[in-house]
Amino acid sequence: xxxxxxxxxxxxxxxxxxxxxxxxxxxxxxxxxxxxxxxxxxxxxxxxxxxxxxxxxxxxxxxxxxxxxxxxxxxxxxxxxxxxxxxxxxxxxxxxxxxxxxxxxxxxxxxxxxxxxxxxxxxxxxxxxxxxxxxxxxxxxxxxxxxxxxxxxxxxxxxxxxxxxxxxxxxxxxxxxxxxxxxxxxxxxxxxxxxxxx
Numbered sequence: 537x538x539x540x541x542x543x544x545x546x547x548x549x550x551x552x553x554x555x556x557x558x559x560x561x562x563x564x565x566x567x568x569x570x571x572x573x574x575x576x577x578x579x580x581x582x583x584x585x586x587x588x589x590x591x592x593x594x595x596x597x598x599x600x601x602x603x604x605x606x607x608x609x610x611x612x613x614x615x616x617x618x619x620x621x622x623x624x625x626x627x628x629x630x631x632x633x634x635x636x637x638x639x640x641x642x643x644x645x646x647x648x649x650x651x652x653x654x655x656x657x658x659x660x661x662x663x664x665x666x667x668x669x670x671x672x673x674x675x676x677x678x679x680x681x682x683x684x685x686x687x688x689x690x691x692x693x694x695x696x697x698x699x700x701x702x703x704x705x706x707x708x709x710x711x712x713x714x715x716x717x718x719x720x721x722x723x724x725x726x727x728x729x730x731x732x733x734x
Contacts, residue, residue: 539603539633540564542577542596543718546607549588553718554578556686561598564630569600581605593719597633615715615725618662618732619648620704623655629684638663648733650715653682659702662715668697668722669729670712676700687716696722707732 542561545552554577562574581594584605597604621644625637642663645651652667653660661667661681666688668677677688679699691697707729715725 537599538568539597539599541631541633542594542598543631544577544581544594544596545610545719546586546592546594548590549586551578551581551594553686553690554581556689557718560630560684560686564598565600567630572600575602591719610719612720612724613649613664615649615727616731617648618650618652618713618727619645620654620732620734621645621651623653623660623682625653625655625682627660627680627682627684631683646733652732654704655680655682657703657705659704665715665717665720665725668714668716669702669707669710670714671710674698675714676702676710678702685716686718687720687722691716691722704734 542557544557558577561577565572565574580602586607591610593608593610595606595608596602621641623641641653642651650662652662658680659667659678661683666677666681666685668675675697677697677699679701692699710729713727713729713732714722716722
């Protein structure tokens, strides 16, 4: 039985990007549990008692139904360096509970704080965020990430990010790299391109 995770930002009592999280739930159930109607995230979350101050990660574990909802105080990770690591992981539109492949790749980071996964020569994601790169004019995000994140989807809809195939050899054309996901807003983790190690 396949289980999935939605990590939803709860910011001072407000759940962020719920419509996009709901769409990911719908896609997961459509692919793995055809015929099962997707549960309503808004309704499910508002039947729980949740914190109304500070930032929490709302972690929803589910298969055909919700199995667990928990609220975890959130502290942003400190990232100062990134190592390129090859992968053959498949892209998905949802987050699987099983993170063993990500953990194995993360273990290859050496002295760096985090990794950027490279598939068939193209940049994809870090072990826990989507990425974007700045060329001095425009922010670009890899066209084929390993996970199609909700924050990424929103930023593309808003025109903040443009999708593009980015080869590892193209890094010399960029000046900044940004790491972001449902919990980390775009711009909150941003590094000089020199932070990426081959």
